[in-house]
Amino acid sequence: MPFAQSFCSAIPTLRLRAVLAFAAVAGACAAQAVEDPARAAGRGAAVTEVVAGDPPGPLAAKSFRQAREDGRARIIFFYVPSSGFAYRDREGNLTGVTVELLRDFASSVADTHGIQVEVAWVEEPRWADFYGYVRDSEGGVFGIGNVTITEARRAELDFSPPYLNNIAVLVTNEQVPELASMEEIGEAFAGLTALPYPGTLHEARLNAIRERWLPGIPIRPVASNDELVSRLASEAGYFGYIDVYNYWRARQAGQPLRRHPVGDDSSETFGVILPHGSDWTPVLREFFQAEGGYARSARFQELLRRHLGDELASLLSGG
Template sequence: MRRSLLILLVSLWAGAARAAVPARLPADSWATVQGRKQGTVTALWNALDPFLFREAGTGRLRGVEYEVMESFAAYVRRRYGVRLRVEWREVPVFDELLPYVAHSRQAGVFGWGSFSITDARERQVRFTPPYMPDLNVLVTHERVPTAGSAAELLRALRGDGVAYTMQATTMADDVRALLPASGPETPTRFTADDFDILERIAGDERVFGYVPLSVYVVGLQKGLAIKRHPALTRPRRGCAGIYPPGSDWQPVVDEYFGSAEFGRVSQQLLQKYLGTYMSALVAAPAQGSRPADDRELLRLEKEIVSQRFVDAALQHQQSRTYLNGFILVGLLVLVLAGALLGRAVLVGRFNRQLQARNAVIGEQNEAIGRMNRQLEQKVLQGQMNPHFIFNSLNAIQYFVSLDEKRQALHYIAAFARFMRQLLANAANPTTAVADEIRLLEQYLALEQQRFAHKFTFSVEALAPGPELLAARLPSLLLHPFVENALYHGVLNRPDAGGHIRVRFEHTGTELRVAVEDNGAGRQTAAAQQTRQRSAHLTPFAQLAQERLALLNEDTATSIRVQTVDLADEAGGQGTRVEFACPATA
């Protein structure tokens, strides 16, 4: 039963590993490459500095195993005259890499992840010849006394040690081999990264674990507070790449890795990525169960630690030199600042006085500008008022000439009321909507008496309420446009069906007004004006534009005016002028 369950778990694990990588990869066999004189192999990799990693800044792949694989491809190209390309694909989880390669049926799949050669793994995959010796060393915090056995180690940890390792690795095997002697109560924790193990060890005196010797050396150079225990070292046959059992690449692989060229390449790569001290330390173990000369190994370790102390001392001395330089520069800056301070105070005082005077002049200029604009608006209003008065006097003269005294008296009374309202509105820069509605109704009623039966009108407030009726707009802003709708719009119609509609609407942030007529339209009115060349038609177009330009200079939100040409189903013409201005109370 247990054996069946174990087989099922292994199958599920292998299936999950295969799912992490595409089922088909560009991985040609050696026979295909020879036949076509070109081909591609895929290198699956798991990150571990300095063996395989992405370069900071560029993201390019670097490392010992990367260059070993690329040097193998270059050897095949030179030796056999084929074009061979290596495609690299990352496998983020280490323990998924070996099962995928083991079950792959593609000959050109290789795996790289600093694999240790073991008997169990050799039953699943093929290994390249090793590119470097391999030792797993037991590492603890540097303050833990050196132990000669597992029992001594546990006593040094006071019986509460915690082992950290990675699943499906030789390091996990070494921890399991160590724990029966140290007691079953020692807990084991798993992590996904060798350097994570070292960082946990450096931060806690109770933690221990196995890591590859090369990784330990890198951690030592990085300054981590760690140490190895020589008596508990676990030797291996070496680190190598892997490929499927049925692959036909084995003869070419063995040929290159057994060549003198590869011997030189591997030594150069170890020195390039591990440095002189570390490469010597990693390459020191022989084929036996212990390093050939542990005293030499210890000497190299001490040199690394000593070099670290020397580097720290040099950095400290360099920091002191920089600090002294900064102090000297600071004193010079203070002396220079003291010399310039008096001059800066005088210049600053003069600048402040000049800025104050400029500010006063600017305020005066703005006040003068506002007064000029107000005066210009009053002049424009004054130019508009006489025109209507003259037209009204002409109407009174017309009624008197027809001896229609009653109609003339009625018109004069209405005209007097309108003039009082007009003068009251013109005396203020703004007018309430309620007063503007009253003024426009009086004006259009007077004009309706002059041009009897020619047009009708309506002045309405949409959803009238206190907010709309109390809103204010510039005085006499609408009057020229209403008069324009009358004289150039509805009075130019051939019939008496003209209608002028003025509506007010409050949107919450804006006051919107529309002046609409069903007159002859702008094109017909322009043509008639050109033919008649009349000097007494409404002269408000230019005046209105000038006044709007002045009003917009004094408001944060401009008054927008839009003219729309209308056309009804019967072919009639018309015009609508739309206003939008800030809603002020």
């Protein structure tokens, strides 16, 4: 079997550090890479895009120092598909709040530093794999999966400044009566099954509830937010934590869910992630802090309204 074919279609998902530069990865995957015309208009000619095939795992791309010396760079954007944040529109183009944020960053790199940039988008629907791939990569690799900024994660990843607030909400089927206080959960949720999303803070929250109020209750891990919402909506036998925007969209779509506000956790902020110690981190920070702050800019507020709607945009941005 030719190397390119075997590399792109049958790479094992082992967590091994990449030993090839991303240019070599891209060359092997060239037959599967598809030019994405998504945002040719309105962008400088110095920025081009491709959509890569299946992620082979952690990748290695040029450092910022190398990119400046060479005058060109291929940077890798891993993303977790998420409605409103990283999704395909009706024409099949990749878009969303965080997708456009990274496009703006790529344009800033080209314009500010005179670097010819090629962006490679890599989809990874499994959040834990996405997180590990970015963590174990090298150089110009970035990740958007609405990752909550925590001190524990800072020990193994770099973060951008926060771009959005988050509220984690405790959710059941609407048939379950609303909790008046968390102290009642031991009785009210007895017999329910917890739905942890592995690798996330939502899993940690459910573990804390189990340890304090519901020891020994059954758990059923889920692989995605869509699966979590589907199970919660299917019957009254489950409970779990989801981000407020996922709850909001599920309710807008008519899903029979109930939020229990006494379980809300509004202490989170989201950031773009990079490999720990990446020399691209100061460049990303510079982009976020320019001209009064990207997250406060009219451009970013417009992206929030366009992709999330006015009410949800206001809730998440603290406006």
